[in-house]
Structure formats: structure tokens, C-alpha cells
Amino acid sequence: MPQDRPPVAGPRLIARHLSRAFGGRKVVQDLSLSVLPGQVTCLLGPSGCGKSTTLRMIAGVERADEGEVLIDGTLVEGPGLHLPPEKRSVGLMFQDFALFPHLTVADNVAFGLKADKAAKAARVAELLERVNLSGFGPKHPHQLSGGEQQRVALARALAPRPKVMLMDEPFSGLDNRLRDGIRDTTLEILKEEGAAVVLVTHEPDEAMRMADEIVLMRAGQMVQMGAPYNVYNAPVDKAAAAFFSDINVIRGVSRGALTETPFGAFLTPGHADGGKVEIVIRPQHLKIDFDRAGRGPNPTPQDGTPARGTVTRARYLGRESLVDFRMDFDGSILTASVPGVFLPKAGTALWLMIRRDRCFVFPAR
Missing domain, CATH: 2.40.50.140 (Nucleic acid-binding proteins)
Incomplete structure (x- = not known):
């Protein structure tokens, strides 16, 4: 079972008025959101609408031109301040899984852990069991299926108990037959961990299936935000209705x-x-x-x-x-x-x- 976290009063993640431009073109404009512990918020929209750039600003991989990011009430991004990802308590998952091919499954999961050998081994064993990969520790990534690699990537991202989990199209590399089951497993584990989750996707079905809240984006701006039921049944315009x-x-x-x-x-x-x-x-x-x-x-x-x-x-x-x-x-x-x-x-x-x-x-x- 996951380690108990101290209760968080209010949102675990707050982003305020984030903006980012490349070559004079604004890719994200004045975007704000907040995510509670255990909540999944999906950034949804077509390719090029600014979803991944928003995620990268929250992660600290990309510096915001304007705006602030707070994690558990602590400012990690703002005017004159830019903490790197390793100092933000964020977990990152991408569509290519980014596993280290020369490391075993166990060593991949333990990579970001700062603890003694026994504590690392216990955390790795706990996570591999929770992603249904007990006994896979000695294997290497090339010996795993795509679905198994995705679950190893999830375990590795969760190992340091991040306060915020950021996921960029993490299921797009999986075939349709596997995708739904792995999404459900991932969602269950993320809820248990109590992290604030931001998931980037261009698939409305995925957002409807996983999200507590959807942020619909278009041309770098937030078009609509709300629970999946409300965004689907009360679209703000024709394009929002047509996206679903x-x-x-x-x-x-x-x-x-x-x-x-x-x-x-x-x-x-x-x-x-x-x-x-x-x-x-x-x-x-x-x-x-x-x-x-x-x-x-x-x-x-x-x-x-x-x-x-x-x-x-x-x-x-x-x-x-x-x-x-x-x-x-x-x-x-x-x-x-x-x-x-x-x-x-x-x-x-x-x-x-x-x-x-x-x-x-x-x-x-």
C-alpha cells in the first residue's frame, strides 16, 4: 500500500496565467488551473494547441515567459524563479516510456530513489507488485511487451512519491486491445498515491475515461474547463462540440x-x-x-x-x-x-x- 501522505489543504498543483512564446508566436496564453491530491486533469486538444508546452512549464523542463507554478503551496516557477524538475517533486511519463535499455526493470524503477539499499528494494518490490510485474525485476526492457514497458515506466515515475504526476500521451504507443486495461490500472494506482495528475491527450475518449476535470485547449488558450459530463453536454461553441x-x-x-x-x-x-x-x-x-x-x-x-x-x-x-x-x-x-x-x-x-x-x-x- 502507498505510504500515507500528510493531508494537503487545497490544491496540490496551482498554475496561474502561464504563457510561453517561441519565435514571437504565443504557444500558450494566460492558462490557469489547479489540481487537488488524487485528481486527474486532462489537457485535451488538437496537435499544436499548447498542451505539451503547458506540461513542460509545470515540470520545469520549459521556462514560462509569464505566470507562476506552485506545488503544495510552494512557488517553483515565477518571476526570477525557475526550479529544475528534480527539485519540484514531479513525476514524468512520456509516450516513448524512456526506459534505460542497459538497466534491469528493478534498476529502472529504483533509478530516481534516494534511500538505502533495503528501502529501495522494498519500494521497487511494492511497485512491481502493484503494476502486476512481480518477478520481472531481473529482466531488461527489450524483453518486455509494450504494455509491460508502460507499467515499468509508471512504477519508475511513482517510486519517489512525487506530489505531481505529469503524463504526455503515455498510452499512445499501445495497441487498442491493451490500452483500456492499462489505463484503468494506471488510474487506480495514481488515485491511491494521492498525486495531482496532469495528463496530456488529443483523444477525447481517453480524457472522458480518465479525467476528473478536462481542460479543452485551442490555439494556446483554454477554451473550456469542467467535469467530463459538463464539457461534453454543455460545449461552449460548435468546435468544442465537434471535438468530442x-x-x-x-x-x-x-x-x-x-x-x-x-x-x-x-x-x-x-x-x-x-x-x-x-x-x-x-x-x-x-x-x-x-x-x-x-x-x-x-x-x-x-x-x-x-x-x-x-x-x-x-x-x-x-x-x-x-x-x-x-x-x-x-x-x-x-x-x-x-x-x-x-x-x-x-x-x-x-x-x-x-x-x-x-x-x-x-x-x-
Whole structure:
């Protein structure tokens, strides 16, 4: 079991107004976050948005142009101050694992430990057992699978009991079959250790699976921050919604806080009268009205107005089928996700409805 830590009052990690520029271009702009003990915060966004640079500033590998970093209330980065990584009590994990090939598994795990021989051996044995690698101590990295190397890298990073664990795409080198199980094992151990965890990823599924809090980044800035449920179900804009899944977009004009669409009128308060809006809905919330198939629309107050589309393509993805429709009202393509197997032929006309409570309305850009 992990050694008990003294309780920490408040966040274990605080980053305030971090900024960094390269060649006059700001890669990170005014980013702030805080992470509690045992909390996992994911920096999520496309390649080049500043995720890894943020992580490197927190680690001390990169110097911040502006801002501060505090670990357990102690300033480690700020104006005139830049502590190196080894003095910050941070653990680092990268996608290439960075194991020393000439050292055994046990020696890799013990590398960063400052203790006597017996204490080192006990800590190494404890961690190898917790990552399900008991008995692997004498082996060398080349004798291990990718998943086993990842677990050795985790054990090595955790060995000195860091206060903050920083992980940059640590699972991207693993195949999909192994990835989920190793993520779950890693998450369980990190929670037990009580470190504040910052994980960089460009995969929304990984962030949703592992994070207590997601920081969505774009062009060096924080776009949205919150629990996975909130970031997914209350995106701040169309691009944020589209980052997590495919989306359908229905365009219209707001008049008197209402926007008329082929699916009926939508409430659009807060949008300028005469302003163009985009109504965003995910494929799983676009419903095929099987009851009305072939009979035409017969709307009820509960489900709104159905609109007709013609199937252009259908494909089966295992758990669901995706069906593309060319809509009668404007020729646009909308995609519906249907659980299980549903593969109508191209040219089939069907009526569609949308879940109004699952729609997002944004000003058109």
C-alpha cells in the first residue's frame, strides 16, 4: 500500500496565467488551473494547441515567459524563479516510456530513489507488485511487451512519491486491445498515491475515461474547463462540440427569439434578431421515426415536426449503424446513429426527428 501522505489543504498543483512564446508566436496564453491530491486533469486538444508546452512549464523542463507554478503551496516557477524538475517533486511519463535499455526493470524503477539499499528494494518490490510485474525485476526492457514497458515506466515515475504526476500521451504507443486495461490500472494506482495528475491527450475518449476535470485547449488558450459530463453536454461553441463527436448542423435565422427549421421552431433567446444561428445535434440524437415510415408526417407536441430525408449511405460499425440522409428541405446531409444493425438501401425515404433537449444553439460564424 502507498505510504500515507500528510493531508494537503487545497490544491496540490496551482498554475496561474502561464504563457510561453517561441519565435514571437504565443504557444500558450494566460492558462490557469489547479489540481487537488488524487485528481486527474486532462489537457485535451488538437496537435499544436499548447498542451505539451503547458506540461513542460509545470515540470520545469520549459521556462514560462509569464505566470507562476506552485506545488503544495510552494512557488517553483515565477518571476526570477525557475526550479529544475528534480527539485519540484514531479513525476514524468512520456509516450516513448524512456526506459534505460542497459538497466534491469528493478534498476529502472529504483533509478530516481534516494534511500538505502533495503528501502529501495522494498519500494521497487511494492511497485512491481502493484503494476502486476512481480518477478520481472531481473529482466531488461527489450524483453518486455509494450504494455509491460508502460507499467515499468509508471512504477519508475511513482517510486519517489512525487506530489505531481505529469503524463504526455503515455498510452499512445499501445495497441487498442491493451490500452483500456492499462489505463484503468494506471488510474487506480495514481488515485491511491494521492498525486495531482496532469495528463496530456488529443483523444477525447481517453480524457472522458480518465479525467476528473478536462481542460479543452485551442490555439494556446483554454477554451473550456469542467467535469467530463459538463464539457461534453454543455460545449461552449460548435468546435468544442465537434471535438468530442461527429455533429449535424442545421442553419437558420433567429427572429423574435425563435428560429424556424424543418423540424419546427426552436427557442433561440439571446441571439440577435435576424442573426444567423447554427443548431448542433449529435448523430445519436437524430431519430428515425419508424412509426411514420412511408406514411408522411403526423407531428405531436411531444416529438415536434419530422422532416423527410433519403438514405445516401449506411454502414455498420459493430455497436451501431451510421446512416446518412440527404434532406428534402435543403439537400444537406444529416447523419443518424442507430444502435445495432440498420442498413437501409440507398434511396430509401424516411422521416427523421431530433431530440430538442440535446441540441446546442450557437451564433453562426
